[in-house]
Amino acid sequence: MTAAILANALIQKVHQTEIDQQLQALKRQAMAPETMDSILVEKQQGAANVLDGLRLPQKRDEEWQFTDLTELKAVDFVPPSKVNLDVAAAENFYLPELSQSRLVFVNGFFAAELSNTDGLPATITCQPWTNLSSHQREKLANYLGKQTDGKEVFSNLNTVGLKDSAVVWIPSNVELAPPIHCLFLTVVDPTPILVQPRLLVVVEDNAKLVIAESYGAISTNCTDRPQQQPYFNNIVSEIYVGENAQVTHIRNQRDSGDSFHIATTAIAQEKQSRYQLIDVNLGAKLSRHNLAMTQQGEATETEFLALTTLAGRQVSDTHSSMALNYPHGVTNQLHKCIVDEYSQAVFSGKVLVPQAAQLTNAQQLNRNLVLSPKARINTKPELQITADNVKCSHGATISQLEADEVFYLRSRGLNDYDARHLLIDAFAGEILDQILLPSLQGRLRQCISCRTI
Template sequence: MKKFSPPEMKEVSFPTPYTPLPHTPHPTPQPPTLQPLLPMTAIITKPEQSGELLLKLSRETVPTIDNGKILELRESGASKAQELAIPGRKDEEWQFTDLSQLWAIDFRAPQTVTIDKNALAAFLLPEAKNSRIVFVNGIYQPELSDISALPAGVSVSNLANAQKDVLVNYLGKEKTPEFFTALNQAGLSDGAVIHVTANTVVTTPIHLLFITVVEEIPRFYQPHSLIVAETGASVNIIENYGALAEHCSDLPVNYSYFTNAVTEIYLEANAEVIHTRVQRESGDGFHIGRTIIEQGRDSRYTLNEINLGAKLCRHNLDILQKGEQTETNLHGLAMITGQQTADTHSAIYLNHPHGIAKQLHKCIVDGSAHAIFNGKVFVPKPAQLTNASQLNRNLLISNKARVNTKPELQITADNVKCSHGATVSQLEADDLFYLQSRGLSADTARSLLIDAFSAEILAKIPLESLRQRLGQCVACRSVE
C-alpha cells in the first residue's frame, strides 16, 4: 500500500473504481408499540435557534429521582449551555465536521415506547445474558434488564436506584465545559450507574444497551452513564448504541433522531476497566458522544471502539491520568459508506511519571463518506519516563471517500519515549491482482483485504459473540 504521513490536517481521496453489490438483510424484529405521534413543526435553519430548542427540551425533561445533586447538575448544565458558543465550522475543533444537517431538524422530546423482549434479539450477548441493563429511548426498562448473574461487590442500576454517595462523589465530577456535554447535563433525568467496590473482580461482562425506536417524528435522546471502579477493582463493560430496524441496525431508514450521550468512568488506584463501545445507530440518525475517563495511579483502562452507524457520528474522548504508572490503551475502528461522517477527537493528559498511552485508530471509508481523526497527547514536564504512541491508519475504498487526519503530540518533558503518525492508503491493484491470480473473484479479493485491515482492531474485543457479529458486519459491508 502507498502510504504517507501528513504533517497537518489534510483532506485526501483516491480514484478507485467501485461497484456496489446487494445487501443481505437480517431477520425482521418484532415492531414496537408507539404512543400517538405529535405533529411536525417548521424546520429550523439557524444553529442558535436549534441550540435554544435543544436546551429547552433538555430542561423540560423530568428527573426520575428527587435528588439535590441531580437538580444542581441540571441547573449548572443549563447555565453552561447558555454561556457556551454553538459549535460550528469556524471552531478549530469542529472545522471538518458539518453540523448543518443536525441544526436543520426540529427535534422533539423523548417518547415512551413499549417493545417486546424478542425485539432485542439482534443486540443481546450470550456472555452477558444475565448482566445487562437496557434503556429504550433513553428510559430505563427494568423488564428488559437482567443483572441476576452479577456477584456481590458490584451494583448496576439506573440513577433512581443508585447509591446516593456514589452520585454525590462522582456524578458530574469532571467540569470541562463543552456545549453538548452541558446539554446532556441540563437534561439529566435518568442513566446507567455501575459501581464496583474495592478489590472486587467482576468476571462476567456487563452490557449497557441503549436502544432507539425510530419513528417519523425526530426525537432527542440524552443517555448518561456513570462507571466507578474502586481501588483494586476490575470490570469489563460493553456500551452499545443501536436502533430497532427491519434489517441492520445501522442502515438508513429515512427518519432522523439525535443521541447525545455522555459516559463518565472513574478508576481508583490499581483498578482496571476494559471498555468496548459499539455505535450502530440508524444510518439517518445523529450520534454525538463524550467519554470522560479519570485514572488513579497504577490503573489500567482499555477502550475498544467500533463505529458503523449514524449519518453523523462524533466521539469526544478525554482521558486524564492522575497518578504514576497509569496505563491507557485506545483501539478504534470506523467503517463508513454512503454520505456518513465519522469523527473521533481524543485527548490524553499524562500528568505523572511512568505513564503509558497507546492509541491505534483505523478508518475504512467508502462511497462519499468522510472520516475525521484528531488525537492529542499531552506530556508536560512532570510526566517524565512516559511511553506514548499514536497511529491513525486510513483505507479509502472509493474515489469519493475523504479523510482528514491530525495526530498531535505536545511534549515538554525531556525524558520520554513518544511517537505519532498517520497513513492514508487505497487498495493496491497489485494486491488485488495477486489474489485474483489465485482464483478469487475481484469482490472476494477486495473483501479479504478490507477484512485484514480491520482484523487488528476487532481482535481486541474480549467477547467472542460480539467479535464475530461485528466481523460479519465488516464482511457484509466490504461487498456492498
Template sequence: MTIQVSPSAIPNSDAVSVTSTLLDRDAYLVGLLNQVTVPASEGWLQELRDRAANWVRHSTIPTTREEEWRFTDLSELRQVEFRRAVDKLNVETLHATSLQNAGDNRLVFVNGVYAPELSAVANLPSGVVVGNLSALSLPEQERVQQHLAQAEGALEVFTALNTAGISDVAVVLVAKNVIVATPIHLLFMTVAGETATISQPRCLVVAETGSQVSVVEDYQTTPDAEGVYLTNAVTEIVIADNAHVNHTRVERESKQAFHIGKTAVTQARYSRYTCHAITLGGKLSRHNLEILQTGEQTETTLNGLTMIADSQVADTHSAIALNHPYGTSKQLHKCIVGDRAHAVFNGKVFVPKPAQLTDAAQLNRNLLLSPKARVDTKPQLEITADNVKCAHGATVSQLEDDEIFYLQSRGIDANDARKLLVNAFAAEIINHIPVASLREELLHTVTTWKQG
C-alpha cells in the same frame, strides 16, 4: 476540545452569569435544551441540572469556524427540529438478537428509558452494583453524587446539554478489590418514530482500588429502522489506584441518525484502561474520548475502528493528558471509508514537564475504498517533558493492485480479494474485543459490509 478545564466541572451560577446579554445566545440550542428539560425536583441532581442549563444558555452549537469542529459541519443537524423521545416504547419491537448478544449481565434502555424487563443484573458478585439511578440505595446514590458530572470537559456544549437533561443514569459501581469475571453490557436501543427525536443516555462507571471490570457500551436501533433521531451520550469512567477497566464502545445507529458521544476517563496511579471504540452507524457521528491521568505509572490502550460508506460522516477526537511520570499510552485508530463517506481523526497527547519517562505512541491508519472517499487526519503530540519516548503517525492508502493480483493468482476473484484485505485490516482491532459473541458479530458485519 482539550482537557484543560478545572476539576470543579460545571461552574456555579455566579461564575457563569458573566452578563445577561449572553443568555440564550443560540436559539436552536435553547430549543434543544427546552426539549430535554425534565420536571424540577429538589436535591443535588436538580442543582447539577440547573448549573448545566445555565451554561448551555451561554453557549452556541459549534461551527466549522472552530478548530475542533473544522472538518465536521453540524449545519444539517440544525435543520432538524428534534422532540424529546417518548417514554419507553413497546419492548416487543426489539430484536431478539440484540438481547441475546447482550449477555447475562445487562442494563437495557429504550429511547433513554430504563427497561427492567429486558435487563438482567442478578448474577453479579458481592460488591458490584449495576442499575439505574432511581433504583439505587441512598449510600449508592451518594457515591454517584461524588463522581457524576465531575470529569474534565464538562463545559463542552453537548456534554452540558446532556447534564442539563439528566433523567436517569446507567450506573456500574465496583467495590475495592472485586474482580468481575463476566462483562457488563449497557445496551441503549432507539426506536425511531414518525418525528425526529432526541435521547441522552448517561453512564457512570466507578472502579475502586484494585478492582477489575469489563464494560460493553452499545448503541443500536431496531433492524431496518427508518427515521431521524439524535443520540447525545455521555459516559464517565473513574478508575482508582491499581484498578483495571476494559471498555468496549460500539456505535451502530441508523444511517439517518445523528450521534454525538463523550467518554471521559479519569485514571489514578497504577491503573489500567483499555478502550475498543467501534463506529459503524449514523449519518453523522462524533466521539470525544478524553483521558485524564491523575497519578503516576498508568497504562492506557486505545483501539479504534471507523467503518463508513454512502455519505456518512464519522469524527473521532481523542485527548490524552499524561500529567504524571512513568505513564504508558498506546493508540491505534483505523478508518475504512467507502463511497462518498468522510472520516475525521484528531488525536492529541499532552506530556507536560512533570510527566517524565512517559512512553506514548499514536498511529492512525486509513483505507480509502473509493475515489470520492475522504479522510482528514491530525495526530498531535504536545510535549514539554525532556525525558520521554513518544511517537505519532498517520497513513492513508488504497487497496494495492499487487495484493489483489496476488490473491487472484491463488484462485480468489477480485471482489473476494478486496473483501479479504478489508477484513484483515479491520480484524486487527476487532480481535482485541474481549467478548467473543460481540467479536464474532462484528467480524460478520465487516464480512457482509458494502464496501463502496
C-alpha cells in the same frame, strides 16, 4: 470603522443570535421533568447556567472545521417517550455471553423487562440511578459530572436533561468475572427525538471490570438504509479507574443511517491503573466521539483502539485527548478508518506531555483505508511535549487496497470480490481481534462485510 466592517459585524451578531436560539431550543427540549432527586437537580441547574454562555459549534471553530452540523440544526427534535419494547425486538442486540449481566435502556428510559443482572454478585452495583438508595446516590454524586469538560456544549446539554443513568460501581478489591453489557436502544419513529443516554462507571482500587457499551436502533428495515426518520443520540460516559484497578471497555455504535450520534467519553485514571478502550463505529449519518483521558496518578497505562467503517455519505469525527500529568505513563492509540463511496472520516488525536510527566511512553497512529476516489480522510495526530525525558511518536497513513495484493490472492484461486474482502477483513481484524466476546466480534465482522465493496 468602514461600512463593510460594520456590515460584517452586524452579520456576525445576527448569526450568533441564531446559533444561540438553536442551542436554547435544544436546551428546552432536553430539560428533564421535575424530580425529587436534589443531586440531579443541582447538576441540571449548573449545566443549564453554563449553556447560557455557550453556542453550538461551527465549521470556523478549529475543533469542528471538518464536521458540519447544519443538518442537525435544521431538525426540530422533541423529547422521547417511554416505549414498552417487545423482547423479540431487542434480542438481536443481546450478547449470549452476557445474558445475566445486562442493563437495557430504550429511548433513554430504563427497561427492567429487558434487563437481567441475576448473574452478578451482590457486592457490586449495576442498576439505573433511579433505583439507587439515597446513601449510594450521595456517594456517587462525587463522581457524576465531575470529569466532563465544563465548557463543552453537548456534554452540558446531556446533563441538563439528566433524569437517569446506567450505573456500574465495583468496590475495592473485587475482580468481577462476568462482563457487564450496557445496551442503549432507540426506537426509530417519524417524529425526531432527542435521546440523552448516560453511563457512570466507578471501579475502585484494585478492582477489575470488563464492560460492553452498545448503541443500536429498532426499525422495521435494516437501519443502515436511510428512511428519512432522524433522531439525535447525545451521550455522556464517565469512567473512573481507581489505584491499581483495571478496566476493559468495549464500545460499539450501530445507530441508524438517519441519526446523529454525538458522544463524550471521559476517563480518569488513578496511580498504576490500566484502561483499555476498543471502540467500533459503524452507524449514524453523522457521528462524533469526544474522548478524553486525564491521568490522576503516576504509572498509568492507557490504550485506545478504534475502528470506523463508513459508506454512503456518512461522516464520522473522532477527537481524542490524553492529558498526562504524572511520570511513567504509558499510552498507546491506534485508530483505523475504512471509508467508501462519498463518506468522510475525521481524526484528531492530542497527547499532552507537560514537564511533570517525565519518562512517559506515548504512541499514536492513525491508519486509513480508502475504497472510493470520492471518500475523504482528514487526520491530525498531535503531540504537545514539554518534558525532556520521554519516548513519544505519532503518525498517519492513507492508502488504497494494493493491486499487487489483490492480484496475488486472485492467483491463488479467489475471485476479485473475495480477495478484496479478505484484505479489508485483515485491516479491520487488528482491532476486532481484541474483542474477547465471540458473539459481538462475529456480528461486527458481518456488518463490516455487508457495508464494504
